Amino acid sequence: MHESEFKNRRQQIMRMIEDHSLLIIPSAPPKNRSRDIEYRYRQDSDFFYLTGFDEPNSILVLIPGRSEGEFILFCQERDRLREQWDGKRYGPEGAMNDFQVDDAYPIDDIDEILPALIQTKKYIYYSMHRDREFDNKLNSWVNEKSDKPKRNQYQQEIISLDHLLHDMRLFKSKTEITAMKNAVKIAVVAHENAIKKVHPKMFEYELEAEFIYEFTRYNAEHAYNPIVGGGENACILHYVSNNAELKDGDLVLIDAGCELKYYASDITRTFPVNGRFSRAQLDIYNIVLEAQLSAISKVKKGNHFNDPHNEAVKIITQGLLNLGLLQGKISRLIENEAYRRFFMHRTGHWIGMDVHDVGDYKVDEEWRLLENGMVTTIEPGIYIGNEKDIPKRYRNIGVRIEDMVLVKDSTPEVLSQSLVKDPAAIELMMGS
Numbered sequence: 001m002h003e004s005e006f007k008n009r010r011q012q013i014m015r016m017i018e019d020h021s022l023l024i025i026p027s028a029p030p031k032n033r034s035r036d037i038e039y040r041y042r043q044d045s046d047f048f049y050l051t052g053f054d055e056p057n058s059i060l061v062l063i064p065g066r067s068e069g070e071f072i073l074f075c076q077e078r079d080r081l082r083e084q085w086d087g088k089r090y091g092p093e094g095a096m097n098d099f100q101v102d103d104a105y106p107i108d109d110i111d112e113i114l115p116a117l118i119q120t121k122k123y124i125y126y127s128m129h130r131d132r133e134f135d136n137k138l139n140s141w142v143n144e145k146s147d148k149p150k151r152n153q154y155q156q157e158i159i160s161l162d163h164l165l166h167d168m169r170l171f172k173s174k175t176e177i178t179a180m181k182n183a184v185k186i187a188v189v190a191h192e193n194a195i196k197k198v199h200p201k202m203f204e205y206e207l208e209a210e211f212i213y214e215f216t217r218y219n220a221e222h223a224y225n226p227i228v229g230g231g232e233n234a235c236i237l238h239y240v241s242n243n244a245e246l247k248d249g250d251l252v253l254i255d256a257g258c259e260l261k262y263y264a265s266d267i268t269r270t271f272p273v274n275g276r277f278s279r280a281q282l283d284i285y286n287i288v289l290e291a292q293l294s295a296i297s298k299v300k301k302g303n304h305f306n307d308p309h310n311e312a313v314k315i316i317t318q319g320l321l322n323l324g325l326l327q328g329k330i331s332r333l334i335e336n337e338a339y340r341r342f343f344m345h346r347t348g349h350w351i352g353m354d355v356h357d358v359g360d361y362k363v364d365e366e367w368r369l370l371e372n373g374m375v376t377t378i379e380p381g382i383y384i385g386n387e388k389d390i391p392k393r394y395r396n397i398g399v400r401i402e403d404m405v406l407v408k409d410s411t412p413e414v415l416s417q418s419l420v421k422d423p424a425a426i427e428l429m430m431g432s
Contacts, residue, residue, distance in 0.1 A: 001261065002175070003052065003099065006051060006052045007100055011068055011069065012168060013062065013165060013168060014068075016164050017064060019064065020121055021121055021123035021124065022061055022062065022118070022121045022125070024061055025126075026044070026059050026130070026131045027044055027053075027055065027056050027058040027059070028041075028043055028044035028047065029056065029133075040221075043055075044130070045358075049169060050062070052099060053090075053099055055075060059074040060072075063117070070102045071100065072103045072105070073092075073099070073105075074105050075091070075106070076106070076107055077106045077107075119144075122155070122157065123156075123157055124138070124157070125161040127160060127165075142156045167359060169352060169357065169358050170360075170374055171372075171373040176263065177415075180263045180264070180404070182263075183257070183258055183261075183264060184265045184267070184404060184415045186214060187258050188267070190258070191267060192429070194210045194211070195271055195420075196430065198252060198271070198430070199246075200273050201245060201248075203245055204230055204241075205228070205243055207254065211226055218258075222258060223266065224264075224355045226256035227240060227242075228242040228256070229242075230246040230250050231247055231250035231252075231396050232386065232396040232398075233398075234252065234253035234383070234399070235383040236398075237345060249273070250396075251271065251273070252273050253399065254268065254269055255400065256268075262353050264353065267419060269419065269421060269426075270288075270398070270401065271426050271430065272426075277426075280394050282423060283323055283394070287382060288399045289423070291312040291316050291319070292380050292402075295308035295309070295347055295348075296378050296403070297311075299378065300370065300409070300410045300412065301370055301371055301372055302369060304367040304369060305361050305376070308347050312378075313334060313339060313347075317330055317334050318330055319382075323394070325391075326338055342384055343381060343382055349376065349377055350375065372407050372408060373406075373407065375404060375405065375415070376404075377403070378402065379401065380401070381400030383398045383399075384396065384397045401421055403415070403417070
């Protein structure tokens with residue numbers, strides 16, 4: 001991502017906020033995995049979106065002005081000993097040289113510098129409840145009263161930053177779309193490897209290893225905990241144990257995507273462990289595939305976000321009715337949400353820097369209109385348990401098919417289109 005992209009974003013958000021204001025975003029705090037062992041550090045998405053700076057213990061401050069505004073960064077100082085242990089730091093000087101920072105200060109000086117800046121502004125744009133420690137510190141600065149009032153002092157007001165910034169992030173630039181396509185390419189190859197290598201008596205974690213390998217080859221990592229569920233495990237929506245043996249005659253559902261340079265992919269495929277769909281499995285799979293294809297056709301500029309979901313619900317309900325898994329009139333079944341026994345989640349979500357990306361789904365209590373540059377997943381599914389009223393041939397079948405779709409006028413662009421999902425094509429790939 002070129003530095004000009006980050007600069008343009010900063011200028012855009014500064015044009016959107018009030019005069020006499022400043023914007024503050026803290027970096028993500030490091031997190032412990034166990035005792036004194038930390039997870040690999042991952043920067044806060046909002047912070048990175050505006051800076052491209054990926055060090056912890058940093059604070060971003062933006063101050064709108066008459067020209068381009070001011071970009072201030074508080075960050076860690078250079079420290080030869082700590083860098084020997086933890087890796088190189090940019091330090092204030094490096095931040096100014098490499099990230100177009102106007103003014104950079106050591107993070108240890110923030111208590112002396114930032115409160116004085118705050119006292120000169122009326123509006124403080126900030127997102128509460130991400131870093132409790134910094135929340136408390138900011139509140140104390142805002143409520144602090146100077147012993148020597150000045151003419152330019154205001155009664156400060158903290159305004160939530162989320163709506164403005166997250167609406168910006170909802171619309172992807174060409175550079176961002178390219179970044180997401182690169183993440184998709186890696187995930188597609190990993191899914192193809194899994195489809196080709198699966199066989200009965202493998203374990204779910206062996207298929208997961210195909211994703212770890214492929215992602216690591218390209219310096220990417222999991223965008224979320226991968227789901228590799230065989231048989232009845234495919235009916236558990238957030239199954240992440242991935243430790244069961246894959247059985248002959250079962251389906252396996254894999255929901256896995258990578259994050260590459262802060263942009264995520266999210267893809268799901270379902271396929272037979274032994275390489276051949278049974279008749280009952282095809283019955284369910286084809287309903288889900290038809291629902292997904294029809295839902296994708298609704299991802300058009302001017303449609304509502306909920307239109308693809310409504311389309312998927314209609315097709316899945318009719319399909320379950322045709323198979324005898326639901327009984328009654330389709331209009332009444334949809335109205336009563338009878339389908340939720342087998343299809344209990346939404347059909348999609350925004351995706352971008354976060355796999356469940358930011359952005360409002362409704363505006364003034366109405367589903368928002370789809371616009372060019374938005375990217376959503378389309379992921380209908382059917383999950384059938386082993387209850388006694390279910391015909392045996394359909395028990396423990398879980399199917400989900402998921403792709404990423406870019407809104408592009410009246411022609412949706414499926415970013416993960418190259419990964420097979422036609423059942424005949426899947427069987428052909430598995431036999432090759």
